Amino acid sequence: MQFSDFSSPAFFANPYPLYEKIRAVGPILPVGPNAFVTGRFAIIDALLRDPRMGKTYLQSVAARYGADATGQPVFQSLNRTLLMMNPPAHTRLRALLMKTFNARGIEKLTSIVEATTHELLEQIGTRAEFDLVGDFALPLPVRIICRLLDVPVADATALGEAASRLVAAFDLAPLDAAGLQAADEAALTLERYFHGVIEQRRAQPGDDLVSAMLSVEDEGARLSDDEVVSNAVLLFIAGHETTSNMIGNMTIALFRHPEQMAALQRDPALMPRAIAECMRYDGAVQMLVRTAFEDISLGDVTLARGSVVFMLTGSANRDPAAFTDPETLDFARHASTPSVAFGAGIHYCLGARLAALELEVAMRALLTRFPAMSPVDLEGLSWHRRNNLRGVTSLRVRTNAG
Secondary structure (H helix, E strand, O other): OOHHHHOOHHHHHOOHHHHHHHHHHOOOEEEEOOEEEEOOHHHHHHHHHOOOEEOOHHHHHHHHHOHHHHHOHHHHHHHOOHHHOOOOHHHHHHHHHHHHHHHHHHHHHHHHHHHHHHHHHHHHOOOOEEEHHHHHHOHHHHHHHHHHHOOOHHHHHHHHHHHHHHHHHHOOOOOOHHHHHHHHHHHHHHHHHHHHHHHHHHHOOOOOHHHHHHHOOEOOEOOOHHHHHHHHHHHHHHHOHHHHHHHHHHHHHHHHOHHHHHHHHHOHHHHHHHHHHHHHHHOOEOOEEEEEOOOEEEOOEEEOOOOEEEEOHHHHOOOOOOOOOOOOOOOOOOOOOOOOOOOOHHHOOOOHHHHHHHHHHHHHHHHHHOOOOEEOOOOOOOEOOOOOEOOEOOOEEEOOOO
């Protein structure tokens, strides 16, 4: 098994056959010096919850790019986010960010998500055909984040494009020189932008997440300017393509399983379960990375201290050892085991509530507005060349059965 196995056209189009092979070969496989990959649910779920496993992001960068690359702007920027921290720094920062998010309240979040969703659908109007990704799924989360941060929606496209270039650095397969340079430039662009936003909020605080991050306090602890910037950037990179890709993936799953689409349209109360099942079946996030802080034995698996483990969550969510008939999309599924679509343990997705809300509002609105929506070409889809985030570049749909 090599990193290059995760960058073939066949893998991007459908990673699940490779995942099945990886699970069959063994519980954990080497992919490089001190680097391993696993696709089994029991191992991934256990390691995500194990306090002996943590984040050494720059070590995983060194494993893929070499030690000299760790000082590059994109990797330094990502390393400063909550996503890459361990306790006690992670505990402190997560508590502050949770207070920031909770201050918004679910009612405020819902009103922003609903208003943004309906604004985009009004722009689509009565067109007979549109691109569900470009016209709806991609701009939706970026505009929502812009409104939560109170930055101009007119900046959404540029910020979203920068976030897309930056997030490519998470890929298991290393970027080429051009991709890495684009990611570096994107990181610097986003950091400059949000330092500017901080200056504005210090002069004139508002009812937004940046103002809240600047003012929030927990037992005397506050966020530094660099922490506010890094985590404003994190909101874009974590909430941008994850949600937009999931809207696309869920719509594709519905098109490919018309009986499940019909069940959802008959009973809209199925929507939360349908979202959870689609995230298990073909989630946007396909991989997480952890490092062993000490020697670990877990059943037949032994990890030496310093081992970097690439955890294929997309594979775990289709592991037959954890889910009955995992290759089947079933909204009536009564899974006693939750998927790892949002992760697990102390790094369980901070934005899970917002993501679930966005998906529920977006999919309800789409199916209500276009009940006869159908794909233009379901066989010729172009999937992103990413191995950590799964989604299509475009999804042309017709708005009526004709």
